Amino acid sequence: MSKLSTRDLIINVPGRPDGFALNLSVEPAQVWGVLGPNGAGKTTLLHTLAGLLPARSGQVVLNDTDLGEQKRRDIARQLGLVFQERQDSFPATVMETALIGRHPWLSPWESERGEDQALAEQALTALDVDHLSGRLLNTLSGGERQRVAIATLMTQNPDIWLLDEPTNHLDLHHQVKVMNLLADQAGAGKTVFLCLHDLNLAARWCSHVLLLYTNGDACWGPAGVMLEPSALEQLYNQKLITVEADGATLFVPVRSGPKP
Amino acid sequence: MIRSLLILGILAFFAVLLAMALGSVNIPLLDLWQTIQGEGSALNRTLLMDLRLPRTLAAFATGGLLAVAGALMQVLLRNPLADPYVLGLSGGAAVGALLAMLSGMGALLISGSAFAGAMLATLLVFGIAHGTGSWTPSRLLLTGVVVAAGWGAVITLMLAITPSYKLPGMLYWLMGDVSYARSPWPALTVLVLAVVLIMPLARNLNVLARGPLQAAALGVAVRPLEWMIYLLASLLTATAVTTAGSIGFVGLIVPHMLRLVLGNDQRIILPASALAGGALLVLADTLARTVIAPEQLPVGVITALLGVPTFLYLLHRSR
Amino acid sequence: MTYWPVKALFCVLLFLPVMVWAEVCAEDEKGAQVCLPEPAKRIVTLSPGATELMFAAGAGDKVVAVVNYSDYPPAALKLPLVGNHTRIDLEALLAFKPDLVVTWVTGNPPAQVELLQELGVPLFSIEPRTFEGVSSVIERLSTLAGTEQEGYVEAAHFRAGIKAISEQYRGAEPIPVFYQVWEQPLMTINNDHLIGKVLQLCGGVNVFGDMSRLVPRISAEVVLEANPHAILTGSVDGKSDGQLDLWKNYSGLKAVARDNLFFVPASPISRPTPRLLEATELICEKLDVARER
Numbered sequence: 001m002s003k004l005s006t007r008d009l010i011i012n013v014p015g016r017p018d019g020f021a022l023n024l025s026v027e028p029a030q031v032w033g034v035l036g037p038n039g040a041g042k043t044t045l046l047h048t049l050a051g052l053l054p055a056r057s058g059q060v061v062l063n064d065t066d067l068g069e070q071k072r073r074d075i076a077r078q079l080g081l082v083f084q085e086r087q088d089s090f091p092a093t094v095m096e097t098a099l100i101g102r103h104p105w106l107s108p109w110e111s112e113r114g115e116d117q118a119l120a121e122q123a124l125t126a127l128d129v130d131h132l133s134g135r136l137l138n139t140l141s142g143g144e145r146q147r148v149a150i151a152t153l154m155t156q157n158p159d160i161w162l163l164d165e166p167t168n169h170l171d172l173h174h175q176v177k178v179m180n181l182l183a184d185q186a187g188a189g190k191t192v193f194l195c196l197h198d199l200n201l202a203a204r205w206c207s208h209v210l211l212l213y214t215n216g217d218a219c220w221g222p223a224g225v226m227l228e229p230s231a232l233e234q235l236y237n238q239k240l241i242t243v244e245a246d247g248a249t250l251f252v253p254v255r256s257g258p259k260p
Numbered sequence: 261m262i263r264s265l266l267i268l269g270i271l272a273f274f275a276v277l278l279a280m281a282l283g284s285v286n287i288p289l290l291d292l293w294q295t296i297q298g299e300g301s302a303l304n305r306t307l308l309m310d311l312r313l314p315r316t317l318a319a320f321a322t323g324g325l326l327a328v329a330g331a332l333m334q335v336l337l338r339n340p341l342a343d344p345y346v347l348g349l350s351g352g353a354a355v356g357a358l359l360a361m362l363s364g365m366g367a368l369l370i371s372g373s374a375f376a377g378a379m380l381a382t383l384l385v386f387g388i389a390h391g392t393g394s395w396t397p398s399r400l401l402l403t404g405v406v407v408a409a410g411w412g413a414v415i416t417l418m419l420a421i422t423p424s425y426k427l428p429g430m431l432y433w434l435m436g437d438v439s440y441a442r443s444p445w446p447a448l449t450v451l452v453l454a455v456v457l458i459m460p461l462a463r464n465l466n467v468l469a470r471g472p473l474q475a476a477a478l479g480v481a482v483r484p485l486e487w488m489i490y491l492l493a494s495l496l497t498a499t500a501v502t503t504a505g506s507i508g509f510v511g512l513i514v515p516h517m518l519r520l521v522l523g524n525d526q527r528i529i530l531p532a533s534a535l536a537g538g539a540l541l542v543l544a545d546t547l548a549r550t551v552i553a554p555e556q557l558p559v560g561v562i563t564a565l566l567g568v569p570t571f572l573y574l575l576h577r578s579r
Numbered sequence: 580m581t582y583w584p585v586k587a588l589f590c591v592l593l594f595l596p597v598m599v600w601a602e603v604c605a606e607d608e609k610g611a612q613v614c615l616p617e618p619a620k621r622i623v624t625l626s627p628g629a630t631e632l633m634f635a636a637g638a639g640d641k642v643v644a645v646v647n648y649s650d651y652p653p654a655a656l657k658l659p660l661v662g663n664h665t666r667i668d669l670e671a672l673l674a675f676k677p678d679l680v681v682t683w684v685t686g687n688p689p690a691q692v693e694l695l696q697e698l699g700v701p702l703f704s705i706e707p708r709t710f711e712g713v714s715s716v717i718e719r720l721s722t723l724a725g726t727e728q729e730g731y732v733e734a735a736h737f738r739a740g741i742k743a744i745s746e747q748y749r750g751a752e753p754i755p756v757f758y759q760v761w762e763q764p765l766m767t768i769n770n771d772h773l774i775g776k777v778l779q780l781c782g783g784v785n786v787f788g789d790m791s792r793l794v795p796r797i798s799a800e801v802v803l804e805a806n807p808h809a810i811l812t813g814s815v816d817g818k819s820d821g822q823l824d825l826w827k828n829y830s831g832l833k834a835v836a837r838d839n840l841f842f843v844p845a846s847p848i849s850r851p852t853p854r855l856l857e858a859t860e861l862i863c864e865k866l867d868v869a870r871e872r
Contacts, residue, residue, distance in 0.1 A: 284670045285670045285674040306673055306698060307674070310698055311669050311670055311673065311694075420796070423793075427685070437666070439667075439688075440690040441690070442693070554659075555662055555663060555666075555668070556662050
């Protein structure tokens with residue numbers, strides 16, 4: 001199983017002081033949630049961890065080797081990413097989109113075979129989009145597309161899963177379904193590292209949490225320790241009320257202004 | 261996948277056959293058959309083997325080159341409106357070729373200079389349109405159109421200062437006319453080599469079509485791949501321009517039509533573009549030389565008549 | 580008298596080899612020595628001027644096909660076409676199985692001419708740029724067509740005509756002239772152009788004669804500055820067609836003040852053919868009129 005860590009990593013958010021250097025060690029079977037307000041650099045961090053953006057300083061280390069020294073193809077076999085935004089300039093079907101996840105595993109002359117097809121179908125089923133497999137991507141709803149993107153990552157089947165707000169556009173049922181799926185994957189030995197806006201999803205499904213502040217400060221650790229109301233209030237600049245339910249601490253924002 | 265290519269191959273074959281059978285001189289099919297077998301009259305042999313065949317092959321190669329170049333540029337810029345003619349590559353190649361002709365260079369240097377011109381044109385559009393953001397369709401098209409207009413002005417300037425005895429040889433770069441094409445073999449060779457070279461990369465292009473970040477995340481070395489497509493598209497355009505001048509819109513219509521029917525898998529689209537682009541230009545050229553024979557039309561007229569409505573339709577739909 | 584059949588037979592025998600193996604040769608404008616095994620019988624001309632010259636050389640009945648706009652002599656209009664001079668229908672041309680194709684050095688596409696050459700079609704390229712060139716090309720074409728009798732007479736007639744005009748106007752008073760080739764954009768010719776030579780022959784001084792381009796584009800300003808005493812332009816059949824109207828706004832222009840705006844028939848003056856003689860005479864007359872005003 002692959003292991004992802006950072007050494008004195010400063011991500012490059014333009015116009016921001018260096019802040020606090022990240023020394024993360026993300027292990028298999030962990031589910032990491034990155035929390036932070038808009039513009040804190042969550043997406044930048046994810047892209048930097050995937051080697052898609054250069055760091056300002058420090059290193060991202062994948063299996064004891066600097067990420068920058070590894071071939072993209074080798075990286076892609078161990079680490080995959082679901083983007084928040086996707087380009088679809090050309091029409092493509094759901095099946096084609098999922099199958100693209102097999103790309104790092106095939107040699108130049110190879111075509112996708114039955115087993116690749118089976119993996120893609122499995123992933124589409126897991127995300128409840130198997131019935132759409134012949135549809136064109138641009139005819140789907142935002143939530144359906146989000147699930148297809150996650151299915152593509154599942155088809156790619158790397159050890160480390162990076163996801164940028166995977167619950168975006170999803171209805172409640174599918175939010176839960178996706179979070180359960182990610183937890184299952186972690187249970188099977190994968191590493192899951194995702195950005196979230198929903199504190200409660202983080203509280204219920206994440207084993208570890210990284211708080212990213214707008215000024216570049218950061219702190220991280222096990223979810224139970226990190227999800228302190230005071231720290232979160234400071235993070236979001238928002239008063240919170242905590243509620244205990246179903247064995248978890250849940251966070252509700254304090255309403256200012258008159259009640260309806 | 262193999263089947264659709266086979267069908268296109270058969271279509272291309274019939275297009276070539278039609279081009280061989282039709283002309284301002286009527287050659288009955290029986291004579292055509294005899295001539296192909298090495299019999300028949302000397303005149304028929306000259307007409308078919310020395311005139312129609314090389315011209316048809318040159319048209320096929322040019323059409324194939326332009327269509328493949330168009331398909332490549334569309335993936336590179338992730339925009340179905342990209343076309344070597346619209347984005348000014350053809351113009352750049354023509355300027356390069358004319359400059360070489362003006363300074364009295366040989367055929368090889370003219371081709372090389374056309375290649376350099378096409379590359380410079382792509383680089384300009386590439387660089388300026390990209391700027392800080394991404395290639396939005398309007399930005400890309402505007403840049404392409406402006407750069408193409410710039411090349412047009414440079415061409416006019418060069419024609420204005422060229423001694424008149426050199427003009428007829430130079431004017432054809434602007435026409436897009438297969439009737440001035442000489443040997444089809446260099447263009448055919450480049451076409452075949454390019455398709456063979458690009459096929460192992462076709463799945464990479466599929467991934468690149470989803471955006472550079474997604475492609476990188478899926479294991480594609482984006483920069484080297486982009487440079488390679490860019491060089492290849494320039495080379496293909498330059499070869500097409502040195503063969504038959506600047507012919508418009510083939511690179512736009514052919515990949516577009518094929519995507520509608522075959523989807524956007526570059527492993528099919530690229531070889532299919534070569535076949536369909538070749539067939540289209542062969543048919544267009546057959547029209548050009550027969551429709552008001554013995555008067556001859558430049559084939560660029562026919563492709564523009566087909567291409568402009570297609571382009572406008574695409575632009576309208578992409579809103 | 581009883582011997583005449585014998586004599587006739589003798590003559591035939593004597594000339595038979597000559598008539599059968601009568602190889603004819605002439606040098607063309609590109610300096611190539613063009614030789615035909617026998618005088619051409621199936622000629623295709625690839626410019627209207629070449630058509631006219633072929634007819635002038637006495638070989639009009641041997642021309643089997645021409646390019647578009649070959650409108651003189653009228654008989655040429657009845658001949659089949661092989662495209663126009665910028666885009667030749669090579670198939671149609673080859674189908675006529677020509678034994679001589681007369682090309683135009685700067686008018687025909689080089690690639691198509693090269694292809695014809697490779698296919699072994701006998702080519703003779705022409706482009707007369709002087710009066711003597713016109714006579715000479717008529718002579719050479721007549722040699723290739725085996726019509727030297729007619730051709731040399733026509734050539735001599737042209738030569739003599741030009742010589743006569745030249746002598747007549749040797750002492751003529753020089754008069755500054757502007758020849759307008761085209762109105763929009765404004766274009767003229769320099770002294771190297773055949774029209775420029777015509778003007779000089781008639782004692783005219785081409786105000787743009789020293790320009791480096793054969794057919795320079797100019798602005799109206801420099802015409803006003805040069806202030807020519809006469810302005811000429813070509814038009815269909817020499818009819819007034821308003822192409823010189825723009826100058827009428829400038830009454831300061833001597834040519835306008837003296838009403839020296841003239842039209843001459845465009846096709847004879849712009850083609851290097853024997854009709855240039857009539858055109859030259861006409862221009863000389865116009866300049867004479869201008870001198871008197």
